[in-house]
Amino acid sequence: MKAIRRLTVRTVLPQPLRGLEELVLNLRWSWHHETLDLFRSVDPGLWEAVRHDPVRLLGEVAPDRLAALAEDRRFLRRLEAAIGDLRDYLTAPRWYQALGADGAPAAIAYFSPEYGIAAALPQYSGGLGILAGDHLKTASDLGVPIIGVGLLYRHGYFSQSLSPDGWQLEHYPAIDPNGLPLTLLREDGGEPVRITIGLPDGRDLAAQVWLARVGRVPLLLLDSDVEDNDRAARDVTDRLYGGGTDHRLLQEMLLGIGGVRAIRAHCRINGHPAPEVFHTNEGHAGFLGLERIRELVDEHGLSFDEALEAVRAGTVFTTHTPVPAGIDRFPRELIHKYFGGPAGLPGVPVERVLALGSETYEDGDRTVFNMAVMGMRLGQRVNGVSRLHGVVSREMFGGLWGGFDTGEVPIGSITNGVHAETWVAREVMDLAAREVPALMDGHGWEGVLGVPGGQIWSVRRVLRERLVLDARRRLRESWRQRGASEAEMSWIDDALDPDVLTIGFARRVPSYKRLTLMMRDPDRLRALLLDPDRPVQILIAGKAHPADEGGKRLIQDIVRFADAEDVRHRIVFLPDYDMALGQMLTQGCDVWMNNPLRPLEACGTSGMKAALNGGLNLSIRDGWWDEWYDGQNGWAIPSADGLSDSDRRDTLEAAALYELIEDHVAVSFYDRDAAGLPRRWLEMVKHTLATLGPKVLATRMVRDYVRDLYAPAAASARAMSTGSFAGARELAAWKTRVMKAWPAVAVDHVDSTGDESPHVGENLNVRAIVNLGVLEPDDVAVEAVYGRVDDTDSIVTPAHVQLTRDGAENGRVRYTGEIPLDRTGPFGYSVRIVPHHPLLAGTTELGVVAQPPDPPGMTNGDLR
Template sequence: MKAIRRFTVRTVLPEPLRQLEELVLNLRWSWHHETLDLFRAVDPALWKAVHHDPVRLLGEVAPERLAQLAGDRRFLRRLQDTAEDLREYLTAPRWYQSRADGPACIAYFSPEYGITAALPQYSGGLGILAGDHLKTASDLGVPILGVGLLYRHGYFSQSLSPDGWQLERYPPIDPNGLPLTLLRERDGTPVRVAIGLPKGNELHAQVWVVRVGRVPQLLLDSDVEDNDQAARDVTDRLYGGGGDHRLLQEMLLGIGGVRAIRAYCRITGHPAPEVFHTNEGHAGFLGLERIRELVSEDGLSFDEALEATRAGTVFTTHTPVPAGIDRFPRDLIGRYFGGANEEEQVPVDRILALGSEDYPGGDRTVFNMAVMGMRLAQRVNGVSELHGEVSREMFGGLWGGFDTAEVPVGSITNGVHAGTWVAREVLEFTARELPSVMESGRGWEGVRAVSEAEIWRMRGLLRRRLVLDARRRLRESWRQRGASEAEVSWIDDALDPGVLTIGFARRVPSYKRLTLMMSDPDRLRAILLDPDRPVQIVIAGKAHPADEGGKRLIQDIVRFADSEDVRHRIVFLPDYDMALGQLMVQGCDVWMNNPLRPLEACGTSGMKAALNGGLNLSIRDGWWDEWYDGQNGWAIPSADGLASPDRRDELEAAALYELIEDHVSVTFYDRDSADLPRRWLEMVKHTIATLGPKVLATRMLRDYVEDLYTPAAESERAMVADKFAGARTLAAWKQRVRRAWPHVAVEHVESNGEESPQVGARLTVRVVVNLGGLDPDDVAVEIAYGRVDDADALVDPTHLELEEAESAENGRRRYTGEVPLGRSGAFGYSVRVVPSHPLLSGRAEMGLVALPPAPQGMTNGDLR
């Protein structure tokens, strides 16, 4: 008989072992090897059986073993030392505490978090990045407060059918069997937050608290008795359902998340957030809740509350693929935020305007969550330099009139958490050979002096570990697919610890091109089976349950890998998760990535491989476009711009094969008399020395603190000071500027010395501007100048603000300035008028610009 309900009965630990629970309930153990060693010592065989899950370990360990440990003085001493080490980690000042100007708290919202395989609340790169963000914040002492949802089934577990088709299973999750605690009021009752629904209904949620080192994380859970079954299922699974279900998840995350923060801070005395960071558009509704609070509690108007909210909000976009952005029908938004459910403080027409694609090429029928997120944030960033460029192009319509390069979307390139992704042996080796790297993050160049034999020994150890675990996983998969014991005997010799090992693991949308390596199956076979320079490939990845095309790609690769002649050289390992990801980035010699450029926002797996001594073989997309230097791996040439996708795949696959055959494998197998691949190891050292300080999440988070969080906190403080005087002033000013802007015009431009200018001369420019009733302090009149292309477009122009010279007739103003002619060749200039206010984050914030009528005001000449 099958149980109708599953729950976890927690162990009551003997008093001497109570500190074990303290250690289990703080997820620092997920990246702290000494704590993991302590858990392993509780029961080594059981630790392996529960897949290194300490909650399950304590739930299943025999009472007799606990009694034995309670009397083991050596174990108790070790337990005491580990607990004291955690307390010191949680309280001692760290990097952030040496700063004086940062925000007291940053609220970080994400729909998923990849912190540990024991807490399966992630599906891919977005969640893994969010998990690394929290862990690094803990290590650096950055006061982040994480917010997300608790999915009762998490993401799916993947297996394969006999013919290689992806099968999904959603194993139930009992929160009581996870390292969580329920947020309770001081009288012990569970905290409840609620959001309004149509027809006077409400969606209720309880709040679970996760401790990620120093960082508290709040996870909202709708599976409570106050809800009907449909409402209880809102948080049933990550990215499950569509339409209403997805919208309810995002309303709960954004609106409910802010309310959970308020409850948590009220109960615990935790500082209220000054900055709110929206990790992708899924949590964008948090801005609406903050506006509602300011209107209802502080008496601000909607526009005033909008300015106060924007000032302290950071929005990070993670996708360069329009299909990856959540869009809802406008009438669906109207149904949930309008009618009887409409709140007076947040009118539905204002909500719809925030998510409207009301720019050239936009779809007027949809509500765009990323667009709303950007309109509710004063600071927006992509996750690599190339992704920043792509995002400025994608969302440029929000700042119409400005060149793409001036669209206020910056970039902070992602990084990875070393404690999570770097093999323990590598960390210990680094601590021994390069202590300055571990202590201060400096001294990476010292790796060039490290013994190559020692690096090669370590790489062999990690490769062997991957091979052994891959065999175990492969055997389990074949048995699940119905194979008999006799049919899996070949797996004992699958893969080879001495063979060049290439890894490929990621989600399986079409643009990541899982099967590009199979474009020419015969050539791939020849590479795998080369008698002198064999290659083996380890592959993993999940397709979204609704993505039939992605599932077909997996089936294609599995069928090829099932072929008897190559199955010992190429394997697909199902159920890709953090644990498998760690083994692969640590054990593979080469990390392969071949997306359609420029559709990879960042792609951090290759960073993890690099920190473990692996080399990258990748299309120049995401972070690799930024940091590839010709010596730290290989760049697959991309055939950008080809109209035929098949032809592009054909060309790029041919380039991939050639690189593997003539460069990668040749370098790997070129050995000296000591059987060491000297050139390969030189590349490994160069990779670690040059990429090490760049790819770490500590660099990433410092960039967020210095470039985004601290400026956002300063803007927020300027808005709220003196009873929100800044927000009130800026909102009124923006309204006045928007009303007047249609009448602002550049009416006349002239300059002297254009006939035969020479390098070193200065060009005097005079401009007459009609300010349309605005004051001179409301605007900046600028000249943009520099090199021009064949179409007279300015290339990377320099901007110079002109000075007001005098008033002209009929309220017009004269401006003048001098342009230095510092280079020869084709040169040009133009002028513009833009809004100017000390509380704006930049010239383009309002998307307003007045330009001279063409062709007047444009001049170019050949400077000699």
């Protein structure tokens, strides 16, 4: 008989051991090796059995063992030291506190639909969640005052197994929050906080709020499985990325609208400063901007437009997808249903909501509501997650700023990073502490070059062997689940080899990541695996979305190949890819392989984790690898970009992959000196660590966010809110006036004076006559745009210089200035008018520009 309800009965710890609960309830243990060592010493065998989950450990440890520990002075001293270290970590000033109060936000709210903090808190599906988890952990390490907001999914993401014929099977194990390192957010009187949002049928969707402590960072997780709700409402937070369109919309409303309300409750109860900056990690949480508009309209009497300006100023939006298909879109009528009528947010008209998410640009779908588009309209600062992804995003969303060239679209980039303490093996950390102690303080990376190669090679052998042993265990479990008998699994004892070149490939399984590219020529792959002198072994992991039949077929193809008796000891598919498996793979593999269709990988941080563990990358130049590959830190797979025949492209790129592995990767790995060391390989490993180390760390990433986005956003938000939101009121009125008058703004005439055959180093005098209509000169900036021109007279990589008002002519305004002729060859210029206001983040913010269609008097020529 199945239980009708699942619950967790917690252990009552002896008084001397009560400090263990304090350690368990702060997820810092997930990246703090000394605390993990303490938990392991409670019961080493049980620690392995519960897969390093301290909550389960304390729930299952024998009472007599607890009684013995309560009398163990050495253990109690270690426990006291661990508690003291945690409390010092939570209170001591860190990097952020050294910045001083000027410009640094008092608090930042960080919204994400998923978080990969630890395998023991299964609230993530892939890279977006892992990145969010690393962001929070690093913010904690740096002392950045972030408050995380997400949802608590009672079934999380699915667990994956395989059928006998290799088809992906999904399971959704129930999760009891009381069995997780969480506590309920409660009012001062002890009753649980309740967050509600209105529904179209007059009901409220209610949620309680669970608090996860991620070091110094509070993470608020909203949970709709409460008695106040009916069955349908209780299931809103049942599964990560589960359900149909209505279900997903409700999840995102609860995350965005409910999340803001949860933050307000948390700050009120705990005396936490209110966030000045709101960071939206992808479009799923975009509705948070609507709730903040509602607050300002309701509590401060602002109009919708005024509240919009105040909200935009303090909002950062990060996009993670380089493909339109990866963006959440909802039917417009569904948005009208939930945000129109009595269910709508007071002061937030549904027509304005629909306008925020409307694809008004060329080729946009006028029938849908686009969450990423809304996020960009609600955020004054937008970024992608690698340099190449920033370029792709500017092209993808450039229509929102249609008056400007793609290069001026205000979408920047901050390349992702990874949290080293989570992903770097203990042995690597110990070696670094011994040989390059400066690394522990975040600098001195060049010291890696002096580490003896034999020590690095020894550590790599240990990590490879650990991976092989863990892979064999996982293989045995998988084959047992698939129905194999013990006799059929005897081969697993010798599967893989800790001395063979080991390649890892672990991803989500959408088609663009090309899980099966390595199988393009099965005979050639088989030859690489079975080479008698330079064999290769490949470990593969990945999950396809439950609704992605194509992705499941790709997994089945890999599994069927890997099941073949002649190669199954050299290539394996390991089911149920999660954080624990990801750590094992990125630590133990010699090479991390990644072969997406360029440029469809936004960043791809797994290769960063491998690099920090002394692995080398073998990848298409996409995401982060495009900007940081230098020819010595791995191998770049040539990409047949622009080839319209996708089948032909796969064939070419697969052939290049085989050639690199056979003629370069394997040769470097197996070419040994008299001491048995691969000298060239180790030189590449040390170069990789020395050059990539400081770049791929999440400390660099979070510092970039603080300096480049959070601090400027806080300054903008303060400028809008001071004096009863005088700045927001002024900017909203100014924008309304400028946009109404803009159709009459024009560049009437442009000319220049100077030598008709100018020389480099000279200046070109430019004069422009412009018509501003009813606008004042202070409302605009008139700019000369200049630079090299191509065969179509388009200005390539333009530069800008602002012209100076120089009188009036017949009711129009004259501007003059000088253009520096700073390069030789074909050169051209034009003039444009853009809106200007000190509270704008940039000249492109309104998305409008006035310029002559065929600039009169334009001079093109060769500069000598």
